[in-house]
Amino acid sequence: MDTRTNAILTVLLREYDFTHRSLADEVNRVSARIFGRPGAATDRDVRRWVSGALRWPHARYLLPLTEIFGRPPEALGFVPRGSSRPPSPPVPSRPGQEEPVKRRAFLTASTAASLALVLRLEETPVRGRLTTTIGRLDAHFTAIGGGALVAVATAYLAWLRDTADGCTYGPRVEQGLYSAISGLCSSAGWAAYDAGDEAASRLHHANALQSGILAKDGRAQARAWSDLSLQSRAEGHHREALSINRAALQSRQARHNPRIAALLHSRLAIGHARLGDRRACARSLLAAQSAHDRFDTTAPPPPWLRFLDAAEISGLAAIAHRATGQLPDAEIATAQALNLLGPTLHRNRAYYRVQLAELQLAQGDTARARATATGIDTAAVSSPRIAQRLTAIHHQLTAG
CATH class of the missing domain: 1.10.260 (434 Repressor (Amino-terminal Domain))
Incomplete structure (x- = not known):
């Protein structure tokens, strides 16, 4: 057996x-x-x-x-026996007939409640448990994407703020709560970004920075600045993104934490690339790789930085190469990222496979682009942003 x-x-x-x-x-x-x-x-x-x-x-x-x-x-690692498939859950028999709108509302609420239960969102704002919960939110996003997390993260954030406002804490506990709120705002911002809601994403990231400042938490502030730089880039404000990145790199956290430095240098490289400065882009990519080489592999990274490994460094380099028009280099770096990805990072794998198909299509290799796009599995991914990009590829292939 x-x-x-x-x-x-x-x-x-x-x-x-x-x-x-x-x-x-x-x-x-x-x-x-x-x-x-x-x-x-x-x-x-x-x-x-x-x-x-x-x-x-x-x-x-x-x-x-x-x-x-x-x-x-199958995405949990289970292997079916023959035609085995999970049956639909039993439907309880109730007298009367539910209105369709109420039924849909129940299902939506049930999904959010189930995810909240899975993530074990506690009923008491205790600092240590809050940090663990936010780590689970980050892990869930890294694994499958943020589409399913938006409602849960936003609702939990509102509850936590109401709870914090309604209680009296000492200065140290208060700073700890603001630090936790900053981390949760960052998680909610990424979830909203992945769901395609850029207005909500920017608001959450701005609130993350504000809470990080109130907490006097340098790491939370560095995370928020990093997220705001990416948000600005997504909105097409490339010079603003560059300025934010440069400011973040001057922080003590970036100077002393190679993981934060590697992330910021990688995003700075993309900013330079979007503004057409190839030399500065190359310098930033080299700095990111140098910072990656200094990672302390004996100590676990904070949950929000667990995604940043050799695969992600290669993937970010591919985005920079693409922005400077170096499509063959971008394709090589994307393929390297896919080879290095861990087995449970379904969102990142779908993201980089979409990127690979886009690069192949941009170089006129429709046969390989079609094969790549066809092989993308989004069954275990909850990311409207990735789904939209994949749909656009299929439309281009059909039109071609």
Whole structure:
């Protein structure tokens, strides 16, 4: 019997901060809501899923797992037996008939509530738990995209602000709360950006900077400045983005933290490229690579910087090369990013495969562009922005 370890589920447990016992408890809670009776999963069941001893769990566990992690069974590392597929959840019989609008509203609320439950958004604003929760939001975004997170992050942010305003704290606790609010604003900003709502994204990133200043948290401010520079670039304000990046690079955090420096130098390179300065772009790319070489691999990065690895550095370099018209170099760097990506980063993989198809199409290689676009799997990705770009590629291929 093939009992290869389920590497994807192993990584997800770590990213979502689940133990075997806590995941079993979560499965049982979700199962109770779906099937109307409590589940019976134990930590032994979870160990069997992780070890690969059980490749396709029973429906009473599989449906809750797909809801908890927000992706289909295959994207969780499970392997179907023959024609096995997760059945639809049972529909409870109720007297009367629900209005369609109310039914849709219920489903939307249920999805948001389920995701909030999965991320374990606590009821008390305790600093340590807040940081862990925001880390789970960042991990969820990195894995599948921000489309599903917008409503949850925004609602949680509003609740946290109301709670903070209605309580009295000492200076240290207050600064800790503002630091947490800054991180949450950054997460909400990225979710809104991925969903294509640039106005909401800019507002969240600006609030992240304001809260970071109130918290006197240099790292939160550096993160907010970095996000604002990307926001300006997305809106076509390339010189503004360049100025923000330069200012952020002068901060103490950028000077002493190679990860922050690598991110800022990479984005600075894109800014120079958009303004047509190839030499400055090349210098910034070299500085980003140099900062990457100084990463402390013995210490885990903060959750919001976990996405920044060799794959992301290559992907950002590809964007810079593309902006300067060096399409072959951009294609090589994009392919390198795809080769280096981890197995659970479904959003980034879809993003860079879309980028690869765009580059191939721009160079007139329609055959390879079509093959690349056809092979893009968005089933486990929640990103309207990526979906729109993929649709545009298919339209170009059809028109050609």
